[in-house]
Amino acid sequence: MTIVLTPYWSNGQQKIKVEPQAPAPPPAGLLPPAYIHAVHAERSLLQLRSKATPIEKNIFLSQLKDADLNTFYKLCLANMSEITPLIYTPTVGDACLQFSQNFRRPEGLFISIKDKGKIGSILRNWPRLNEARISVVTDGSRILGLGDLGVNGMPISIGKLSLYVAGAGVRPTSTLPICLDLGTNNQKFLDDPLYLGLRQKRVSDEEMDEFMDEFMAEITTAFPKLLVQFEDFSTDHAFAYLARFRDRYPVFNDDIQGTGAVVLSGLINAAAIANIPARNHRILFFGAGSAGVGVAMQLISYFTLNGLSVEEARDRVWLVDSKGLVYDGRAAEVAEHKKCVEMLTMEPDFSRRDYTGAPLTDLLEIIEYVKPTALMGLSTIKSAFTEPVIRAMAKHNVRPIIFPLSNPVRLSECEFQETLEWSEGRAIFASGSPFPETTFEGRRRIPGQGNNMYIFPGLGLGSIIARVTSVTDSMVEASALGLANSLTEEERGLELVYPAIHRIREISGHVAVRVIRAAQKAGVDQSSELRSLSDEELTELVHKKMWYPC
Ligand SMILES: O=C([O-])CC(=O)C(=O)O
């Protein structure tokens, strides 16, 4: 049995014993005579499949990762499409909801508001101080579409980092999951005796700003080679902290930028299937939180690079928030998205100037008015794309683009099978969480998964290898274009908008190369020796750097 990274804790102190990467076999007699390590992954797979529910499988895999890291990642690499939904979306949502019941052992750092003033010393308790390269940091305030989960958000950081390893070959010892505990407004958790976080409401914005300033200054000092990925902060904080730190530190926000890039990539490929150039689409966003606004910004930026003026690009986008269509006539109240846009001091604002009537609140009515070619769901409102909504999309378009992107799967705006039925099989579909493929009228139909998991591993890997000082918009855009053009001919033939997940390493490598090139162009790279490499040489180097389980 291979045992690596087994932490032991004594007297409540942060003391960890870390075994070397390729551990020596145990002394003779401790393993049965016919034990063969190479076969053990198959045994583990059978054990995994014997578990009845996704959450039991998630717990089994989490324990396997702890007991036998190499076998865990071997299983992941060999069975990406089966295992990704168990260690990541959608099952990670349940792992978060149940974190305080299911907690078994430490796997990352918890830093609470009570640590303010000494955050640096807590960070330095991480045992692999010199090795950490990528940290996924959440404050648990908006986990997937599940709301404020406080410290129960930790599994999202752990799950994303498992994908960095499985999907991009980042070394397991280079990953650092962090959950910040700034309180929670989830009363159910505050009342739960097992809840593992501070029993207090979330702190004020002012206090949080001070905490975040200290946290970012300390983490980049303690780990000078670290890239920080912000994850699942509530919308206002997601935008505020991206704006506050992006020019000072190597940091990106996965929900704004990762989701923006993955949807841009999907739209480019969907537009090719629909045979309408991407910049000519009319895109309706249902949901104006960090993801909705992030995607809208990413698309506008892309359209402007493709010949449209900012005004023209803005004209392609309609936003719907909780109060309906966002338009100038609603100026009396500040539209939800506007706060986000202002925080990034980003033009344009998406408020429509051309609509002057009464507020439009009904989605069907809005579709009849806008006649969108693409409908994006980022609302976390389950089943918001009803049969009449999908039928209206199918009435106005030969190939309607319908992307219900909310996570986890039970919050999806619509399901794959029903979308095919209501659109007579014409919909081009991608969802945030996975749906199984199906056969519709005798034809194999494979849904896309428009999830940022196609972006962040490659964006992060490229950023780490290039040792960037910041993550620029051009790097994010390069990741989207890299993903978009990674489809094979066969995948295009099957009308896929995203590549098959089992090719994730190849795709992440490709994305990483594009990201490194963009970083070089922007002058934010510090690995200047990579500049003179040809694309082939750089691709080879990126793949050589990838970690593989032994
Ligand atoms: O985690 C995922 O599957 C995608 C994501 O970032 C989110 O929904 O917040």
Ligand SMILES: [Mg+2]
């Ligand atoms: Mg997220």
